[in-house]
């Protein structure tokens with residue numbers, strides 16, 4: 001697959017902060033690429049530079065091998081976190097109004113189908129739920145049939161069902177060989193949607209790869225989780241573990257052996273869970289802190 005975007009030594013410096021600090025990566029055509037990181041990591045600054053709306057302090061962005069120019073906006077779609085939608089218009093009227101901004105646009109019928117807007121086409125945009133509003137914003141970003149679509153935290157604040165519905169739409173868009181670039185705080189979102197991710201912290205890239213490879217590279221086995229109350233016992237056994245909120249997590253390459261050891265040491269197993277490590281665990285392992293907070 002060819003690279004649709006190349007990010008080379010990109011930085012954004014403000015008077016008191018280096019928001020993005022010399023990052024480089026490529027995005028392949030047709031890929032869903034995720035920018036992950038905690039609050040203030042530099043995700044929004046990075047995506048806004050990639051969207052062409054924020055000038056970098058240094059470095060460059062190539063779109064299909066060339067510096068981005070004024071035609072870029074005809075080729076890309078952007079779903080902003082807070083797009084102002086005109087009051088007193090229906091969903092269909094809103095789509096028609098925004099279509100005027102582009103030389104070429106998809107038909108309303110195509111967008112309505114693509115973004116599951118059938119039941120709300122005649123609804124006043126002030127009466128939309130959070131999930132419906134996000135679907136309309138997605139349709140607006142898809143209006144010009146872009147090659148690449150940028151989504152900045154598209155599902156923040158949505159209920160779990162609406163988030164999953166939204167993921168389905170993104171999946172359908174990916175199937176049309178569109179490139180999707182998204183920022184997210186949600187690790188399950190990244191694991192479900194992204195072919196490749198970069199994890200950012202304090203303006204730098206700290207890891208890059210496919211979710212699966214990153215997890216395989218950093219974890220060997222599963223996590224055995226127990227209530228925090230057994231921590232003193234684990235300390236006395238000199239067993240390696242991580243503290244995560246109200247639980248302790250033991251990394252185990254052999255669950256049977258770990259459970260035998262715990263039983264031999266009379267550790268109560270009530271409340272025990274066994275699970276595979278996820279990107280959230282990886283983030284904590286790499287940075288020592290959680291994504292939210």
Ligand SMILES: Nc1ncnc2c1ncn2[C@@H]1O[C@H](COP(=O)(O)OP(=O)(O)OP(=O)(O)O)[C@@H](O)[C@H]1O
Nearest residue numbers: 014017018019037038039040041042043044045046
């Ligand atoms: N216009 C600005 N002027 C000064 N500093 C800024 C500006 N925009 C962003 N920053 C700083 O740059 C850093 C990165 O911010 P950015 O919004 O890119 O992070 P983020 O990863 O998107 O965080 P969040 O998840 O909270 O949106 C932060 O320290 C932020 O305060």
